[in-house]
Amino acid sequence: MDFSFSEEQELLRAQAQEFLGEHYPAEQVGQLADSEKGWDPASWPELAGLGWTGVSVSEEEGGAGLGFLEEAVLFEELGRALYPGPYFSTIALALPALTPELRKEVAAGGATWTLALHGDRGLVPDLGVVDRVAVADEDGIWALEGETREVLATMDPTRRLGRIGLDGARRTLLVDADEALERTAAIRRRALAALALEAVGIAQRVLELSVEHAKTREQFGRPIGVYQAVSHALADTYAETELARSLAYWAAWCVAEQDGQAQLAAPAAKAYAADAAVAACERAIQVHGGVGFTWEHVLHRYYKRAQWIEAFEGFGHEQRAEVARELLDVHAPAAVA
Amino acid sequence: MDLRDTPDEVAFRAEVRGWIEANVSDDLRGSARSEEPLRAWSRKLSEVGYAGLTWPKEYGGAAAPYSYQAILLDELARAEAPQHIGVIGLGMAGPTIMAHGTEEQKARYLPKILSAEEIWCQGFSEPGAGSDLASVRTRVEPGDDGFVVNGQKVWSSWAHIAERCILVGRNDPDAPPHQGLTYVIVDMHAPGVEVRPLRQITGEAEFNEIFLTDVAVPRENLLGEVGEGWAVAMTTLLHERGTLGFALTGVLDVAVRKLIALAAERGDGNRLLRDRVAREWIELQALKLTNARALTRLMKSGVPGPEGSVTKLHWSESSQRLTKLALELLGPEAQLVDEDGHDGGYWQHAQLRSRGNTIEAGTSEVLRNIIAERVLGLPRSR
Numbered sequence: 001m002d003f004s005f006s007e008e009q010e011l012l013r014a015q016a017q018e019f020l021g022e023h024y025p026a027e028q029v030g031q032l033a034d035s036e037k038g039w040d041p042a043s044w045p046e047l048a049g050l051g052w053t054g055v056s057v058s059e060e061e062g063g064a065g066l067g068f069l070e071e072a073v074l075f076e077e078l079g080r081a082l083y084p085g086p087y088f089s090t091i092a093l094a095l096p097a098l099t100p101e102l103r104k105e106v107a108a109g110g111a112t113w114t115l116a117l118h119g120d121r122g123l124v125p126d127l128g129v130v131d132r133v134a135v136a137d138e139d140g141i142w143a144l145e146g147e148t149r150e151v152l153a154t155m156d157p158t159r160r161l162g163r164i165g166l167d168g169a170r171r172t173l174l175v176d177a178d179e180a181l182e183r184t185a186a187i188r189r190r191a192l193a194a195l196a197l198e199a200v201g202i203a204q205r206v207l208e209l210s211v212e213h214a215k216t217r218e219q220f221g222r223p224i225g226v227y228q229a230v231s232h233a234l235a236d237t238y239a240e241t242e243l244a245r246s247l248a249y250w251a252a253w254c255v256a257e258q259d260g261q262a263q264l265a266a267p268a269a270k271a272y273a274a275d276a277a278v279a280a281c282e283r284a285i286q287v288h289g290g291v292g293f294t295w296e297h298v299l300h301r302y303y304k305r306a307q308w309i310e311a312f313e314g315f316g317h318e319q320r321a322e323v324a325r326e327l328l329d330v331h332a333p334a335a336v337a
Numbered sequence: 338m339d340l341r342d343t344p345d346e347v348a349f350r351a352e353v354r355g356w357i358e359a360n361v362s363d364d365l366r367g368s369a370r371s372e373e374p375l376r377a378w379s380r381k382l383s384e385v386g387y388a389g390l391t392w393p394k395e396y397g398g399a400a401a402p403y404s405y406q407a408i409l410l411d412e413l414a415r416a417e418a419p420q421h422i423g424v425i426g427l428g429m430a431g432p433t434i435m436a437h438g439t440e441e442q443k444a445r446y447l448p449k450i451l452s453a454e455e456i457w458c459q460g461f462s463e464p465g466a467g468s469d470l471a472s473v474r475t476r477v478e479p480g481d482d483g484f485v486v487n488g489q490k491v492w493s494s495w496a497h498i499a500e501r502c503i504l505v506g507r508n509d510p511d512a513p514p515h516q517g518l519t520y521v522i523v524d525m526h527a528p529g530v531e532v533r534p535l536r537q538i539t540g541e542a543e544f545n546e547i548f549l550t551d552v553a554v555p556r557e558n559l560l561g562e563v564g565e566g567w568a569v570a571m572t573t574l575l576h577e578r579g580t581l582g583f584a585l586t587g588v589l590d591v592a593v594r595k596l597i598a599l600a601a602e603r604g605d606g607n608r609l610l611r612d613r614v615a616r617e618w619i620e621l622q623a624l625k626l627t628n629a630r631a632l633t634r635l636m637k638s639g640v641p642g643p644e645g646s647v648t649k650l651h652w653s654e655s656s657q658r659l660t661k662l663a664l665e666l667l668g669p670e671a672q673l674v675d676e677d678g679h680d681g682g683y684w685q686h687a688q689l690r691s692r693g694n695t696i697e698a699g700t701s702e703v704l705r706n707i708i709a710e711r712v713l714g715l716p717r718s719r
Contacts, residue, residue, distance in 0.1 A: 001346065001404060002339050003626070003633040069338060211713050226716045228702075231709035238708050239647040246626035247619070253340050268619045320615035321608070327618055328601050328611060 003249070005073065013073045019050060020081035026298035029158075032084045033301055038157045039084040039129055048109020053091065057107040061100055068190065072197050072252035079198030080205045082301055084158030089114035089126040092194035094134050096187050097141045097174050115141075117188060117313075120166050125312075127151050127162030134174060135164065136184040141175035156304040186258075188313065189266035193255045195309045196248035196269035199277035202309075203241040206277075206284040206302050210234055213288050230287055237280045244273035264326055267319035270309075275316050277306035340629070342408075349405055353412045356385060361418040372498050379421045379453040388421055389431065389451045396435060396447045403635050407583045407628070414587030422495060424584070426450035426457035430503045430522075432576040437520075437561045437569050446501070446522070460490040460504035460523065460547055461570065467492075468703045470505065470570065471514035475549065477506035477521055483556040484521060486529075486549045492697070496532050496545035499525050503573065504549075505566050518566030522558040523549070539689045575641070581698060582628040582648040586621065589652055589659075592687060593621045595680070596663055603666045610666065617659040624648050624655070643712045650704045653694035660688035 005013070023043070032039055047053055055070045057063025064070070071091060078087055094113035095106060105111045112130040116122060119137035127133065128151035133144045148165035175183050211234060214225030224230050251269035254262035281303035285292040292299050310316065342350060365378055382388050390406045392398020399405075413420055421427060431450045434442055449455040466472040475488025486506060496502065502523040509517030523530065529552035534542030561569040600614045631644035663684040664671040674682040695701045709715045 001342055001629060001633070003630045004637065005338060207713075211715065214715055223716050225709070226718050228706070228709075228718050231713075231715045231718065232702075232705040234713055234715065235705040235708035238713060239650055242644060242647050243620075243623035243627055243651060246630055247623050249338070249630075250340065250622070250626050253338055265622075268622060272619050272623060317612050320612050320619070323615040323618060324611040327597050327615065328604065 005069070009070060009073050012070055013077060015050070016052075016074055016077035017080075019046075020077060020083060024081045024083055029082045029084060029301055030296075030298060033158050037129060038160060039086070041129075043083075043085055044112060045109050047085070047087065048107070052087070053109050054107025055091075056095070057103050061104045061107060063103070063107040068193075068256035069252055072193070072249070072256070075194045075197040076201040076248070079201030079305070082158070082202070082205075082298075082305060086112045086114060086126040086130050088159070088191075088194060088198070089130055092191045093117070093125070093187060094132075096190065097134050097136070097183060098143075099174060102143070102174075115187065116164055117184060117191075120164050123152070123161040124164055125159055125161060127164065128160050133164060135166070135171075136175075136180060136187070138177070138180070140173050140177050140180045141183060142171040143174050145170045145172075154308070156301075156308040158301070158305065159308055189251075189262050190255050192266040192270035192313065192319070193248065193251040193262075195312055196244070196251055196266075196273040199270075199273035199306060199309050200241065200245045200248045202302050202306050203237065203244060203273070203277040203280035206280050206299060207234065207237045207241060209299065210237070210284040210287045217289075224287070233283045233287060237276075237283050240276040241280060244269070244276040247272050264323055267322045270313075271316035271319035271323075274306065274310040278303070278310050281306050346404055346408060349401075350408050350412065353387070353409055354415075356387075357412055357416045357418055361416055365419055366417040375419060375422045376453065376456075376498075378419060379423055379456075382421050383423075383451060383453040388423065388453065389427055392427075392431065392447075392451070393435070396431075396443065397451050403632055407632055410583040410587045411590075414590050417591055420584060420587075421453065422498075423450060423453050423456055425459050425495060425499075425503075426455065426501075428581075429459065429573045429576050430457045430501070433503065433560065433569060433573045436572050439557075441557060442522075442560070455500040456495055456498055457501045457503065458493045458496040458499035458525070458545075458547075459573075460493060460496075460502045461573075462492045463489060464491055468700055471518070471567065473505055473507055473518070475504070475506035476510075477504075477508050477519040477554070480553060483558065484519070484554040486521070486523065486552040486554055488549050490547040490549070491535065491544075493532075493545045493547055494543060496525065496547050497534055497542075501525060502547065503560075505570050508563050508566075512564070515567045517564055518570070519563050520560045520566035520569040521554050522560060523552060523554055524558075527552050527554075529553075538692065539686055582624075582631060582645055582652075585648065585652045586624050586628055589621055589624065589656060592656065592659060593618055595683070596659055596666075599663055599666050599679075599684075603668075610662070613658075613662050617655060617662065620651065620655045624652055643708065646699070646704045646707045646712075649699060650701055650708075653691075653701060656687075656691045656694045660684060660691045664688055 051064050052074055054063030055066050059065040090113045093115040097115060111132055113132045113134060114124055114126045114130045116124045116135040119135060127149045133147055135142050135144055147169040149162055151160050151162040154160040214230055215223055217224050247269035251265040254265040285299055291297055360381055365374060386399055387409055389398040390401045391403055394400045427450060431447060434446055461470060463473050465474060477484050477486050488506060502525055504523045505518055505520050507517055508519040529550040531548040533546045535544045535546050536542050596614060604610050627644050627648055631642050634642045667679055670679060674685045678685050710717055
């Protein structure tokens with residue numbers, strides 16, 4: 001057993017940290033979030049230039065021919081930097097449904113996508129910013145043209161939700177009915193794993209901000225980090241972040257390997273990591289005191305993204321219900337690792 | 338990253354599983370506590386080479402990778418078989434002797450730890466020194482040809498059957514707390530050593546008090562130097578945390594399996610209860626996976642990471658939550674214990690016992706301090 005990322009994967013992480021640290025400092029994220037579009041479209045060609053839009057696309061199709069573990073590294077780092085752009089929608093949701101030609105276009109940075117997992121019923125991420133929309137229903141997965149898009153006011157303005165209308169839309173089949181159910185389930189697991197990784201990145205970042213604050217902010221003549229009411233709260237964040245990290249990496253590995261345990265690992269990781277990220281943000285706001293409650297401070301951006309993740313496909317109890325079905329109704333407890 | 342066993346690990350797991358099935362008797366499964374069967378079981382584990390798996394070859398170990406130790410603990414838990422009762426010798430005293438002992442001490446003690454001939458206990462905690470080990474008051478003073486030990490130790494597992502004890506006492510009452518400490522090996526059969534069982538809230542006596550009155554300890558039983566016991570004790574505690582994680586999740590794994598079976602039988606489709614069962618299963622996976630990450634780090638760098646404090650902290654809280662959940666599933670019958678209780682009173686015992694989990698082997702408060710100060714680098718609170 002080897003539960004670590006490879007040297008190449010760690011290099012990718014270092015590249016991501018360097019690029020995102022330079023391009024997305026806290027002030028920049030705030031400005032973009034408050035802008036009309038909620039992101040900087042000029043960033044997409046840069047991401048494509050780094051090879052990030054074609055990580056799992058084959059080399060023949062212009063990608064790097066790698067897999068979900070490499071994408072996992074990026075999801076975590078993009079979450080940590082709170083990158084405001086449709087990477088999750090394009091890469092986690094839509095990419096696995098696309099044809100070779102469309103994948104080629106994504107790898108080259110030529111198109112952004114999102115995918116509606118529940119026909120025209122559910123809420124769809126990034127509708128206002130992506131070039132193309134795909135939709136999954138019982139008859140297949142389809143690429144749309146001429147659909148209507150209603151973008152809704154969303155707590156996290158960097159990943160606004162919306163509804164699609166299919167009246168008058170032209171549909172091109174991407175995945176036929178025989179395969180669609182299974183493919184959509186696989187995409188959903190992939191999306192849950194990606195969000196678990198983002199959540200780990202968020203928890204990690206707000207913990208770093210909190211520790212920095214607790215070391216430097218003085219009250220009653222001492223840095224507030226000496227008080228156990230403060231330091232123990234941050235110790236709890238650290239512990240939950242590490243446990244969430246273990247689950248998220250497990251889910252990522254299961255998705256990458258198409259391991260049967262992905263069915264349990266993805267919902268388990270998403271439920272735990274989202275809860276951990278939200279709790280990490282809430283403790284961070286508390287530890288920061290008044291300044292953590294201001295619009296100016298970056299914490300509320302993280303808090304809103306964490307809550308976006310928590311709500312996606314339902315809160316944690318919905319994913320735990322999936323886990324409970326497997327454990328209590330389907331078969332005896334599965335062992336892992 | 339590859340979360341599957343390697344071919345070698347697959348083979349070792351199969352070997353261990355087969356051996357346990359062929360050798361564990363039904364009276365050993367569950368929570369057997371009587372001495373003779375446990376000693377016999379431990380000797381068997383020693384004979385087949387499953388004790389000291391990770392010990393170096395020069396000390397009689399198998400020099401196996403740490404993953405083998407994890408597999409052994411995993412498989413023992415899966416079969417609900419007891420762990421080796423020489424855990425303190427194998428996991429704490431042995432590694433401390435390897436690090437700080439003389440060649441004579443190594444030759445004298447290590448083989449009998451490995452063979453399960455000698456069981457060890459730990460004399461660290463005192464009535465006035467729990468989390469604050471540096472405040473121990475037991476005296477280790479110069480005597481004829483060595484030392485004379487006087488004082489009282491508490492919370493010693495296995496002391497009632499142990500042959501030897503690793504003990505930290507004070508040689509200099511005027512020195513600052515972390516100085517003036519001396520670490521010695523005490524013969525539990527020596528005159529002046531009295532062991533009294535300590536009855537705990539479950540009604541059983543798992544731990545003991547040790548009273549030491551003018552106990553003569555020969556000079557060759559000194560580990561490290563006089564006055565430098567603190568550093569030796571830190572080696573012991575590092576090993577306690579280093580190997581603890583897998584043993585803990587093994588025990589929790591058994592409890593979660595039983596909880597799932599109980600919920601399937603008694604849960605009556607209650608959504609809130611199902612949610613809480615799923616939560617505990619997820620927490621268990623998180624703990625097992627975090628152990629696995631720590632193991633990879635240990636095998637690659639040789640240095641244990643800070644994960645041990647995280648798993649101990651969350652393991653203890655999970656153990657407390659899930660045993661209460663099991664009692665809720667039992668409803669009014671939750672009050673019935675022993676032979677009148679469900680499953681022989683397993684859950685009632687486990688629930689009461691779990692209150693000790695956040696206190697023993699580092700209280701939750703101490704663990705949070707360790708994370709805050711040593712991992713996060715926050716200023717010391719004391």
